[in-house]
Amino acid sequence: MNNKEFISKLSQRCKFTPADTASMTEGLVTIITDSLKEGDQINVSGFGGFEAKMRRERISVNPKTGQRMLVPPKIVPSFRPSAKIKDKLKETE
Amino acid sequence: MDAKLNQSDLSAQLARMCEMSVTKADTFTKAFFDVIIEGLESDGIVKINGLGTFKMVDVASRSSVNVNTGEKFEIKGHKKITFLPADSLKEKVNAPFAMFEPVEVDDDYVDEPDSSDEEQTDIAADTTVQAVAAENIQPADTAAQAVAEENTQPADTAAQAVAEEDTQPSDTAAQAVAEENTQPADTAAQAVAEENTQPSKGNSKTNKHRYIWLTLLIIIAAGILCWPVFTDKETPQPAETKIAVAEKIETAPADTTVVADTLCAVDAVEESLPFVLVEELAQTKLSAISIKDTVHYTVSGIMAVHRVGLDETLVKISLSYYNDKRLWPYIVQHNRLKNFNQLEIGMEIEIPRLVPHK
Known part of the structure; x- marks a missing residue:
């Protein structure tokens, strides 16, 4: 499953437009990156x-x-x- | 720093970033991680740009031992989730250490944190100085002998005496430490002086054997006289002088062949031989120290090219290549190092291959 497939599947599930989903995914990734950069741990x-x-x-x-x-x-x-x-x-x- | 974030923290941040309600963002993040799991279940691999790749990896079954009972059992093969971070994520996280780059390590650099090593090298340096001194004395001795022999024997032995002198590592004399040099020079001069007085007294054929006899005795006497001077200085001395005496024996039979025409001369030399042998026996007792040091080597080709590293000395290099710290003069000689007390880091030195000289 590559990035494209991942976003299309995610958009179906959340009922967002694929463009919105892509931007939100990007946002989430930057949040994860920034907190890792700060030395924070993320637990899901x-x-x-x-x-x-x-x-x-x-x-x-x-x-x-x-x-x-x-x-x-x-x-x-x-x-x-x-x-x-x-x-x-x-x-x- | 060092905070622990959970999913709701992520959702809150995402809501702020994208200007949407927290509940909406929360459903999105939940869906985000759920879809990753689903993707792993269906495809075994999920790639997200900017974050990285999640992958299912097979782990082969392997045998193991129960620590408590010592029983062998097999761990079954299973699947494992791995995460390979994307380059952009790696770069951003590693930003504080970004300026570092892999550095080549010098081949011969070895961590030597112990102080005992320094002591060792000091001792090594001492012994090598002794070795050099000994080597210097040796050629001088044989030179004296050669001169003595020349004085008594017909002129044609001169060539032979010189040839024999050549077999000695006399070239190390070039590296002579001034202090050590004075000693052999003195003895050599003394020997020559004594020898010169003898032939001047008379050259008559009938007395010739007596002179040979006498000169040999004087050489031995000179050797005995010089003995304490050498011995109280360094311990390896006996070994060296023993060689000198051995050399003397070698020269003696060689001479007999040359002077074979005069029978009396032969007798004289042969008579002197047991004398020398007795002396040699006495000296071998003193010189129970390793005879390996006194083996002479000839250079045959280059074994390696060595780049001088930090805190390296010729002694250390010699020890690492020859397993003998006393052989460094060969390296000096081979590389024609003028100032061998100062090696420069990064200097390239050829390590000669040494073959024991027979």
Whole structure:
């Protein structure tokens, strides 16, 4: 399911126009992005949580050339699914 | 910062942003996450621009052990939800660290936080200085012998004596530390002086064997005289002088072949041999220190090209390539380093391949 399909399905469900749905989706995404940027956690019950995680610097080795690289520290957005969604998806198997 | 937002917080923010009622925004956010779940159920993948991709991933079944009972059991394969953040999201979240870039790490850089390492290198430096000193003394000794032999033997031995001298690592003499240099120079001068007085007394053929006999004795005497001077200075000395004596034995038989025409001379040299051997035996007891150090190497090709890193010394480089911190003079010699006390970071040094000299 790509972005287009996602928006069309969402618009059907909420009975909004696709254009409205697209702009609202964009708004929601910017809200999530901004709060992650601030270091906030987002928890959506029944779905999961978004969080920005700090990764420390490390040394990686290119196995082909043996060249070692110092990878700098970074902040990575991460998602952790809730137990509820896990169970739900397990049932569908 | 570090606040915890839930779905209603998101809806409130969205309502403010899009200027709509909170209830409307709330139904939208609920629908938003529900549709993601539905999409995962139906397609296994949901892509949202600006946020990222949610994906179902198969996890293979694997065997594991029950920690309490030690029983083996199998964890069944299942599906897992993964989230791959979009590039724009990653960039915005990582903004505080955006200025960092991966850096190449120098191949030979090793973290050495312990202070004991510094001590080690100090000791290493000491021993190498000793080694160099010893090497310097050795050629000087043999040079003295060569001179002595030349004085007593016919002229044709000169070439041989020089050849033998060449086999010594005499080239290291170029790196001589001034302090160490004075010692062998003195002894060499002394030896030469003593030798020179002998032949001047008389050259008659009948007494020739006596002179050979005498000069050899004087060499030994000079060696014994110089002995305390060497020994109280450094411990590895005995090993070096032992080599010098061994060298002497080597030169002695070589000489006998040259002077074979005069039988008496042969006798004299042969008689002196046991003497030297006895002396050598006495010295080997003193020189139980590793004989490996005294092996001479010849350079055959280049083993590696080394780029000098931070806090590296020739001793450390030698230790890492040869497993012996005393072999650094070969690196100096091979690279013709003029100022080997000051290595520059980033300098490229060729590491010669050393083959034990026979």
